[in-house]
Amino acid sequence: MKYLGLAYFTPEKFAALAPDAVKAIVSQCPAMDEKMRATGKVRVSASLGDLENWRTLRARGGKTQITDGPYIESKEVVGGLFIIEADDADEALRIASMHPAAQIGEEGEWAVELIPMDFYLEP
Template sequence: MKYLGLAYFTPEKFAAMAPDDVKKLVSQCPALDAKMRATGKVLISASLGDLDTWRTLRPRSGKTQVIDGPYTESKEVVGGLFIIEADTYEEALHIASMHPAAKLGEEGGWVVELIPLDSYLTP
């Protein structure tokens, strides 16, 4: 079974952190990402680009409307994603718990959401 992991952060909390604290926090991420990938169960893992470059496409009156920036109704914004192929849900949870957003960054509002992917969405 495949699972989508979404890593969220809270931009306002992250922006309130001292630059040195952000640098220290982010410097810990590569090792945790490597540990997660070393399981051999992570099919893809990526950080998402700068929020200023995001666009939202929404249908409006038969046309596609393009809106600048992320459009979300929550304080959290998706900052990264990963896809895990695991034999059990427990295995997927264990692997997802290795992601930096599940281990670090409480002050930045980091959190991971793990979502089973429907089989018709995957080859």
């Protein structure tokens, strides 16, 4: 079974941290990401680009409308994603708990949401 992990953060909280605190948090992430990938169960892992470069596409009046920025108005923003292929939900939770957002992100109000996926590939 495949699971989508979405790593959320609160930009205002993260931006309010002192530069040394941000550096200390961010410096821990590569080792945690590597530990998670070392399970051999992570199929995709990515950080997402800066919010000012996001675009939203939606159908309006029979045409595709493109707007700047995230569409969803929320205090939390998706900052990264990963896909785990696990034998069961417990294994997926164990692996997802290794992600930095689940380990060290309290100051930036980081969180991980784990979602089971129906996954289809074209032949």
